[in-house]
Amino acid sequence: MLTPKFQHQPQWQEEFGLDVLVEEEPKNVLVLHNDDHNTFDFVIESLVKVCLHTLEQAEQCTWLVHYKGKCEVKTGSFKFLEPMCTALLDRGLSAEIV
Template sequence: MAPYDKKEENHNPGKENMGDHVLILYNDDVNTFDDVINALITICQHDSTQAEQCTIIAHYNGSCEIKRGLYPDLVHLRQKLEEQSLRVRIHQLIVP
């Protein structure tokens, strides 16, 4: 049995690799559900269920987090989504 080192214990597995920014999709009155779903599948690599859920959440709540990551990675996605006339913004996560 390997010795247990409390300093190596990871209380939030995977969190450190998720990035420090989030890409938010905002509801609009321009795009159809199908347009948004197809953009999320094509650009953000969402599966169809995830894309549908994000679209519905954004429609009813006004916005939905669609991706977390490092700022440079999210800038490319934001630009591609904006080319499709989607309203998206990148926000920095505040970690206590």
């Protein structure tokens, strides 16, 4: 009986990446909470400066915080999010990493 010889990986292995295992860091989320004393403009400015949002992203997050009470503004490792959370807190915003 003949066995086929592949010159490259079978297509199903390439498509699904079955031969590669990657260990990912746990994902954390930086959550911004609503408050009654910061203006929309200040929150938008803070998200642009601290979280490097585009103006449009910052505006959308600000509206979500206003209407929903909170918004997930950034995801990543704790090490990546911690300085952003601290900077938002230093600006008087209410934020946490979950």
